[in-house]
Amino acid sequence: xxxxxxNIATKINRxxxxxxxxxxxxxxxxxxxASAAGLLSKLKMTPFAFGITVKYVYEDGSCYxxxxxxxxxxxxxMKFMRSVSQASCLSLGLGYPSMASIPHLLSNAVRKLIxxxxxxxxxxxxxxPFKAFLADPSAFIVATAGPDGGGKEAAGxxxxxxxxxxxxxxxFDFDDDDD
Numbered sequence: 001x002x003x004x005x006x007n008i009a010t011k012i013n014r015x016x017x018x019x020x021x022x023x024x025x026x027x028x029x030x031x032x033x034a035s036a037a038g039l040l041s042k043l044k045m046t047p048f049a050f051g052i053t054v055k056y057v058y059e060d061g062s063c064y065x066x067x068x069x070x071x072x073x074x075x076x077x078m079k080f081m082r083s084v085s086q087a088s089c090l091s092l093g094l095g096y097p098s099m100a101s102i103p104h105l106l107s108n109a110v111r112k113l114i115x116x117x118x119x120x121x122x123x124x125x126x127x128x129p130f131k132a133f134l135a136d137p138s139a140f141i142v143a144t145a146g147p148d149g150g151g152k153e154a155a156g157x158x159x160x161x162x163x164x165x166x167x168x169x170x171x172f173d174f175d176d177d178d179d
Contacts, residue, residue: 002042006035 003010009020025036040046057064071079088100097105110126117127118134133140 002039006039 003017003019006025008023010017011020012018025040026032054066054069056066057068084100087098088104091098091101092104113124114127114130116122117124118130
């Protein structure tokens with residue numbers, strides 16, 4: 001009678017009740033009826049998992065989608081850096097200094113100071129390598145390896161002693177005493 005109330009076809013075989021066809025008692029998202037729960041407990045079937053499905057998050061007057069909880073630390077860092085970049089661009093565009101735009105403002109100021117020093121004869125220590133390059137670009141030519149593996153000069157003649165000095169200090173002559 002219990003199975004008939006749930007519309008489950010059964011038969012008796014060797015003193016035991018057999019269910020004739022496979023029957024699904026519970027469906028995801030639907031409430032389990034009392035009779036279905038009673039039948040499953042009599043059959044000692046307890047595959048139930050239940051809990052709360054979060055759809056929205058409410059915090060300090062703001063409502064967020066539940067997907068905000070699924071972010072990894074890398075994604076949070078990436079979003080933060082993108083926001084800092086946008087804040088920096090906005091403050092640079094408005095001419096309003098902020099913590100995000102100060103490194104860019106200082107970099108632009110140094111670049112303008114070096115350009116001013118090169119155009120005028122005002123000496124600034126930062127502009128010395130740039131002035132030296134503009135005065136004699138051939139001094140900064142470094143030998144390159146040719147296709148046959150041998151050393152081949154990029155252009156013109158260079159002194160091997162001068163090449164060694166250029167390689168040691170990155171190609172810039174920072175010694176003002178030699179001038």
